[in-house]
Amino acid sequence: MTTNMQILLASRPSGWVQESDFEMVKTPLPQAGPGQMLIRIHWLSLDPYMRGRMSSAKSYAKSVDIGEVMVGGAVGEVVASSGGKFAVGEFVVGPLGWQQYAVSNGEGLVRVDPDLVPLSAYLGVAGMPGATAWTGLLEHCRPRAGETVVVSAASGAVGSIVGQLAKMQGCRAVGIAGGKAKCDYTVQELGFDACVDYQAGRLYEDLRAACPDGIDCYFENVGGTVMDNVLRLLNPFSRIALCGMISDYNSVEPYGITNLRSLLVNRVRLQGFIVTDRLDLYARAVQQLAGWVAQGRLRYRETVAEGLENAPKAFIGMLKGANLGKQLVRVA
Amino acid sequence: MTTNMQILLASRPSGWVQESDFEMVKTPLPQAGPGQMLIRIHWLSLDPYMRGRMSSAKSYAKSVDIGEVMVGGAVGEVVASSGGKFAVGEFVVGPLGWQQYAVSNGEGLVRVDPDLVPLSAYLGVAGMPGATAWTGLLEHCRPRAGETVVVSAASGAVGSIVGQLAKMQGCRAVGIAGGKAKCDYTVQELGFDACVDYQAGRLYEDLRAACPDGIDCYFENVGGTVMDNVLRLLNPFSRIALCGMISDYNSVEPYGITNLRSLLVNRVRLQGFIVTDRLDLYARAVQQLAGWVAQGRLRYRETVAEGLENAPKAFIGMLKGANLGKQLVRVA
Secondary structure (H helix, E strand, C coil): CCEEEEEEECCCCCCCCCHHHEEEEEEECCCCCCCCEEEEEEEEECCCHHHHHHCCCCCCCCCCCCCCECCCCEEEEEEEECCCCCCCCCEEEECCCCECEEEECCCCCEEECCCCCCHHHHHCCCCHHHHHHHHHHHHHHCCCCCCEEEEECCCCCCHHHHHHHHHHCCCEEEEEECCHHHHHHHHHHCCCCEEEEHHHCCHHHHHHHHCCCCEEEEEECCCHHHHHHHHCCEEEEEEEEECCCHHHHCCCCCCCECCCHHHHHCCCEEEECCHHHHHHHHHHHHHHHHHHHHCCCCCCCEEEEECHHHHHHHHHHHHCCCCCCEEEEECC | CCEEEEEEECCCCCCCCCHHHEEEEEEECCCCCCCCEEEEEEEEECCCHHHHHHCCCCCCCCCCCCCCECCCCEEEEEEEECCCCCCCCCEEEECCCCECEEEECCCCCEEECCCCCCHHHHHCCCCHHHHHHHHHHHHHHCCCCCCEEEEECCCCCCHHHHHHHHHHCCCEEEEEECCHHHHHHHHHHCCCCEEEEHHHCCHHHHHHHHCCCCEEEEEECCCHHHHHHHHCCEEEEEEEEECCCHHHHCCCCCCCECCCHHHHHCCCEEEECCHHHHHHHHHHHHHHHHHHHHCCCCCCCEEEEECHHHHHHHHHHHHCCCCCCEEEEECC
């Protein structure tokens, strides 16, 4: 192998992302300079937050520049080291980008154990999405046994963990997902108590039926009309962990939420958050989650695109809800 | 005096309240039974929350029934007692209603000192509105010195205290109010650093100019388009105390908020609250506020309607923003 395949941001999307917003290039295999390592990427993670990085709008992180390698978390193996932080043969996870090989001085990388859980799990249940679910539910929502927890995008990488953690807390776990297959997955395979298919056209009525005692905790990944309907069913002193608003990311005109008065009437606490704000919790969260996976207490599924060249198509599919569970790209 | 004038709820308003939604009746002067007191009301408070009690929609408190005396806080003097909790000649504040005389067993009443601050202040700066400002700002927003605090309905009974408390905390205090007179009042008389007149038609631009370092704390009384514009200027890790959404109370169709993504991007904490949820803080708040008034550190103004028969008109005026500072009715 003497070349490195990379995927660059070619243009900023307006509305839905197109494959033409990306450019695939072949560049010479990079070399590890002093204190650096060459890392061969095995798995690339695709996540909704990347849509924000493609835009120039103000957000919590810097945008990707046009012509720059797309940002992304990945797991790889150290294949060469020039006095770098990790040894050849070790596996690491971190922000390595949409490419086959990355050169790194180790910043932002963490060593992972391929024998505890499968490598790909460090991008999902035992990685950033898992820690996001853990932080939002256990730190921000703080559900008590017997309460009802609702999570949107329930079959996704984050939502699927939220519901399972809610069950571990003794809560009623109710998902919201698009389509019968995703709903069946959360109930039959993940153990949610109920799941509402928002595509069925009776969101409010179905949600009310699934939450006979109202909603105490809401883990929000979606925003828009889903959020507006959840607001109508909140209980007094309920909590919202606002983790994502994926329904807005590809809209030119954002949806107007009309039921915010519920936040006042019910004295709701809402916390917008991203997982990296609470790095003090990250290591503990990932350690607990990996342990629960190893014990068989946490289940997960992955949707795998084969080959880096298929990353753009898989990313667009994920934004439209084509994946079940964590969306990954097998790079090597 | 052998009769008691009372104002009853006659019908539930749809949209703006009409005077015909109230009925004035004269009833025989009530008698204090065993353990009860007869209280002659001096001052009646008019507050935005009363609009909610006129409606049958679910809210945090029970609606007023048709034909029932309108609820309202008032200050009065005990004029007869049949073994009641307070002595004849003492003054009390509490939920005595829209009437000239009330019979009470003392429940919900607190004795007030007419020598510390004027009686009417116990309905405003040293009463429920003051405690609301104190709780929302100091407990929920928790501003730090140097931060920018924005408050809507800035010249009102609550907003005028919020801005002054923000100044005491070493913050930049910026109001939003309707019209030049109200804005001038908050800056020239109350010491706010700036005030934006939302009626001037340049809300976003004027607010941005008034908050050159963005917004760290927002005390919300209004909702609607005011809120939507504030959301665009929030800083990372800012806090919102959601106290009221008066712009919605008289709308048949609530406004759709489109900038909620700011809550995610900036990892905002929002807390809906009403002052009576934190009765643990109430006495301390009122005591501090009354002390600051007595020391001349807190200023306030009142808009006074003369005579109970003018309460409906004054209430409607307040909902439309006709008052400056606390809206009161002089009953006796």
